Amino acid sequence: METAADMKQKALANVYDVQLYIDGQFVDAESNQQFDNISPFTNEKINSVAAGSKEDIDKAAKAAKTAFKGAWGKMKQSERIYYINRIADLIDEHIEELAPLESYDTGLPISITTKMVSRASQNFRFYAEMVASRMVGEAYQVDDEFLNYTIHKPVGVAGLITPWNAPFMLETWKIAPALATGNTVILKPAEWSPLTANKLAEIIDKAGLPKGVFNVVHGYGETAGASLVQHEEVQLISFTGETTTGSEIMKNGADALKRFSMELGGKSPIIIFEDADMERALDACTWGIFSFNGERCTANSRLYIHEDAAEKFIAALKERVDNIQVGDPLDKSTQVGPLIHIDHYKTVKSYLNLAVKEGCEVYQGSIPEQFMRGNYIPPTILLNADHSMQVVQEEIFGPVLAVMTFRDEEEVIELANDTRYGLAGYVWTKDIQRGHRVSQAIDSGMLWINSQNVRDLRTPFGGARHSGIGREGGYYAFDFYTEMQVIHVALGDHRIPQFGKK
Numbered sequence: 001m002e003t004a005a006d007m008k009q010k011a012l013a014n015v016y017d018v019q020l021y022i023d024g025q026f027v028d029a030e031s032n033q034q035f036d037n038i039s040p041f042t043n044e045k046i047n048s049v050a051a052g053s054k055e056d057i058d059k060a061a062k063a064a065k066t067a068f069k070g071a072w073g074k075m076k077q078s079e080r081i082y083y084i085n086r087i088a089d090l091i092d093e094h095i096e097e098l099a100p101l102e103s104y105d106t107g108l109p110i111s112i113t114t115k116m117v118s119r120a121s122q123n124f125r126f127y128a129e130m131v132a133s134r135m136v137g138e139a140y141q142v143d144d145e146f147l148n149y150t151i152h153k154p155v156g157v158a159g160l161i162t163p164w165n166a167p168f169m170l171e172t173w174k175i176a177p178a179l180a181t182g183n184t185v186i187l188k189p190a191e192w193s194p195l196t197a198n199k200l201a202e203i204i205d206k207a208g209l210p211k212g213v214f215n216v217v218h219g220y221g222e223t224a225g226a227s228l229v230q231h232e233e234v235q236l237i238s239f240t241g242e243t244t245t246g247s248e249i250m251k252n253g254a255d256a257l258k259r260f261s262m263e264l265g266g267k268s269p270i271i272i273f274e275d276a277d278m279e280r281a282l283d284a285c286t287w288g289i290f291s292f293n294g295e296r297c298t299a300n301s302r303l304y305i306h307e308d309a310a311e312k313f314i315a316a317l318k319e320r321v322d323n324i325q326v327g328d329p330l331d332k333s334t335q336v337g338p339l340i341h342i343d344h345y346k347t348v349k350s351y352l353n354l355a356v357k358e359g360c361e362v363y364q365g366s367i368p369e370q371f372m373r374g375n376y377i378p379p380t381i382l383l384n385a386d387h388s389m390q391v392v393q394e395e396i397f398g399p400v401l402a403v404m405t406f407r408d409e410e411e412v413i414e415l416a417n418d419t420r421y422g423l424a425g426y427v428w429t430k431d432i433q434r435g436h437r438v439s440q441a442i443d444s445g446m447l448w449i450n451s452q453n454v455r456d457l458r459t460p461f462g463g464a465r466h467s468g469i470g471r472e473g474g475y476y477a478f479d480f481y482t483e484m485q486v487i488h489v490a491l492g493d494h495r496i497p498q499f500g501k502k
Contacts, residue, residue, distance in 0.1 A: 007330035011104035014097055018049040018194050020056055020218060021201035023063035024211030030055040035220070037194055040107035040338040041329060041374045049194045052219035057186070057227040060215040064157040064184040065233045067212030072184055073154070075210075081128045084180050086207045088124035091117070091172070094203060098196055102168050103329045105195040107338040107375065110330050112292060113168075117196075120172040126457045127180040127477075134475045135181065135482070147489045152482040154182030155259065156235040159228040161221075161249070162197075163240045164190035164340050165295040165397075171197060174238050177477040179214065183236065186215045188228050190241075192341045194218050221245065229253045236481065239263070240297070242395075243421075243466050261470040261480045263297065263462055265395040266423030269416040270300035271406075271438060274308040276428035277450070282313065284426065284452040285401075286320045290379045293337055294399030295344075298424040298446070298453050302392065304412050307405040314383070314403060321365045321379045328371070336365075336399055338374035345375035348398035351391055355382050358389040360402075387418050395421065409434065413441045422464030424453070445471075 017034070019026040027050075034048040067073070072080070091098070095117050102113040137150035158178040162171045167189060178185050189197035201216045217224050229237055229252045236259050239249050243265040250260055270288060272281045288300035305313050329337035339345045355362055365378040377398050385392050385402040392402050406412040416425060425444040429435045432449075439447040445463040448454070455461070460471035470480055 002332070004328045004331040007100040007110055008104065010097060011100040011330070014101050014199060015047055015104070015195065017047050018198045018218060020050050020052050020060075021198075021205065021214070021216040022056065022060045023215065024205065026201070026205075029053065029219070030059070035191065037105070037192075038341065039104070040340050041104075041371075043342055043373060043375070046105065046195075049191070049218050052188075052217035052224040054223070054227040056217050056219070057224060057231055060186045060217050061157060061231045061233040063212035064186055064215055067210055068154070068156055068184045071210035072213045073182065077131065077182075080182065081132055081180065083207055083209050084124050084128040084131075084176065087204055088121040088128070090203045090207055091121040091124070094199065098168060098199060100330060101199060102193075102196045103337075106164060106167065106193050106340055107293060107329050108166075108295075109293075109334045109337050110332055111334070116166055116169040120169050122457070123169075123172040123176040124180075127176040130177075130475060131180045135478055137484075145491055145494045147491055149487050149489075151485050151487065152181070152478055153485055155481065155483050156183060157233055158183045158185050158236040158238065158481065159188065159231070159234040160185060161188045161225055161228065161237065161239045161241065162190060164193035165292060165297070167193040168196040168200065170240055171200060173472070174240075175200075175214070177472070177481050178236075178238070181478065181481040183481055184213050184215075186217060186228060186234065188217055188219065188225050191218065191220055192344075225249075226252060229258070230256070232256060235259060237261070238472070238480070246468075259480065261462075261472060262468045263472065264423075264466060264468045265397075265421055266297045266299070266463065266467050267302060267393070267395050267419045267421040268298055268300050268424040268426070268444065269302045269304055269442070270426040271304045271412050271416060271428065272306065272309065272313065273427075273429040273431070273434065274306040275430045276309075277430065278309065278313060278316075280450070281428040282316055282320065284428070285317070286324070287452055288426065289401045290324060290336055290399045293339055294377075295340060295397055299397075300424075300426050301396065301401060302416075302419075303401055303403045304406050304415060305403065307407055310405045314381075317381060317401075317403070318363055321363065321381060324365050324379045326365060326367050326371070326376060326378055336379055338371070338376045339398060340375070342375055344397070345377065348377050348396055348400065351394075351396045351398075351400065352377070352380065355385075355389070355391045358391060360385050360389070360391065387415065393419055409438060413438060417441075417443050420466040423467035424448070424463070426451070426453075
């Protein structure tokens with residue numbers, strides 16, 4: 001069995017200074033500036049990363065436009081699909097390198113990253129199949145006079161801005177449909193998680209796509225990210241991240257009337273009725289908030305437990321918190337690792353201090369002494385919470401669960417909707433009619449009944465209210481990544497008004 005030390009050696013074999021990938025070449029930033037990538041486990045420097053800016057985005061945009069107008073844009077769909085499947089094959093060949101690299105860079109447990117990177121190749125194969133079989137138009141016959149039909153056309157250069165909480169998987173989730181539908185891509189990865197984005201550039205380079213089809217510009221949001229959003233040659237912006245940042249991105253791209261897809265923040269409820277299978281609900285609740293180190297957009301960060309079941313359930317929840325394995329992210333037994341960055345750690349820590357001031361009882365697991373250099377927040381539950389508190393209303397994005405009780409269906413629906421977010425929700429009950437009623441009454445883009453967060457690539461992913469705009473996943477991605485065009489064909493000499501004819 002591989003040890004944490006073995007996993008670290010695998011990761012280190014792929015750690016070196018990171019360049020930008022533009023027009024089929026790995027290059028330094030035009031400014032020659034770099035930034036430090038810091039380990040969440042030790043807070044020591046991992047490597048240096050090229051800091052892209054406006055000039056680099058401009059180079060990437062020109063390359064992407066040239067490829068779109070040229071080799072990639074003129075390529076037959078079957079040939080383009082070959083390249084998409086080729087990327088999937090190469091990802092599979094590198095899974096044993098990617099998983100430890102992702103874990104080392106982000107602090108996510110290796111047990112999580114192994115599953116995530118294995119899903120990445122599925123994203124490419126899925127969209128290769130979807131484009132080949134489901135990207136179809138419609139036809140409308142109007143008697144014997146007209147035939148009207150629709151086609152999907154790629155839009156152009158897609159700017160993809162991805163987060164740091166599941167970087168490799170979420171990058172491929174956007175790149176796969178963008179490329180498969182015929183667009184070219186500029187990826188701006190999160191600056192806190194650059195390593196697997198660079199590895200993905202190496203993989204796609206190896207796949208042999210035409211120059212300029214895929215580009216990666218590392219850098220800060222306020223420089224590289226803002227320049228990407230504002231660039232006149234970039235028609236699409238797909239962003240996953242925090243709500244305030246999403247709002248700012250839309251403002252910056254408004255003048256150019258860009259097309260946006262936004263998957264933003266969440267403060268998702270998990271509602272457990274008194275008749276639920278309590279053991280399974282407990283499994284789902286603890287997994288849903290403490291997996292991914294609590295850094296997941298669909299985390300069930302608000303627990304509503306029926307008052308008749310609350311005492312016993314909370315006692316069991318405390319026991320789970322006590323027993324969750326906190327440790328080295330490269331150790332296969334670790335369930336919770338360090339948060340991504342010291343700045344994020346400080347933010348989550350400030351929420352815990354605020355929780356005390358607001359009147360919560362803060363119950364936490366423990367952190368082994370040898371890991372105190374890292375950005376560790378132990379699994380935490382906030383008891384005596386209520387909706388007047390910031391810690392209940394605001395996204396904390398860490399392993400922190402606010403616990404509240406309810407009396408009846410009407411009350412819990414009102415509580416579940418009492419937040420600006422609307423990304424996900426979870427309902428546990430053996431009364432399936434109630435399960436459907438409550439689920440449909442909750443303002444969220446996605447809802448799971450008697451289930452943990454299990455994804456189906458065929459279904460739409462996205463949120464309501466301040467949790468996002470638009471949907472990705474399945475053929476719903478075609479609405480964003482393609483332009484639908486209607487072709488009207490006259491089948492005969494229909495009557496045309498003859499203005500000005502004598």
